[in-house]
Amino acid sequence: DAMVIQNPRYQVTQFGKPVTLSCSQTLNHNVMYWYQQKSSQAPKLLFHYYDKDFNNEADTPDNFQSRRPNTSFCFLDIRSPGLGDAAMYLCATSRELGGGDTQYFGPGTRLTVL
């Protein structure tokens, strides 16, 4: 089945130790998104790629970077995780940009920072 896959599902890292989360899709969608979701809060968009074009949200900390080496894969790099970065990280895809398109979400990676 076509889907959005995130690895790992659970990630534990130490304060300040770089970590990479990965997302892959078999939907062949143009757009890939990364969201951060803290407990009982709304998902917050960090950035998105339309094909190779990268768009950072204005309030996304510099500590967060992303790479999309090809259509299928997208990575979230947290350069120096702080305790406040502990959250669920959700990857999503859509065919096109715009709110008229459904977003397809992966199962998420729960990040713990010790």
Place this chain on the structure above:
Amino acid sequence: SQQGEEDPQALSIQEGENATMNCSYKTSINNLQWYRQNSGRGLVHLILIRSNEREKHSGRLRVTLDTSKKSSSLLITASRAADTASYFCATDVSNDYKLSFGAGTTVTVRA
């Protein structure tokens, strides 16, 4: 800041009852979507309603949209234990690609 706000924050109902939750938003929209999130999982798209539509159905789900009041409601009829989840509304803003999610309504269906 969030565009959408869900109400109530939490809802507990008996299996077989209906569940209704509301979403209010601040600025004009093109579309409004509802998503479900089971505990510790990703979001699943439920339904999309366009700004020129007033009501939409999908199985046991009914969504209404009142653009004059900037509000939407999601009704789940004949609820089941499997409907236990958080439900989020998501709006786009005219001329913006982004979806803005509300904080969600947590629904618990008791057997």
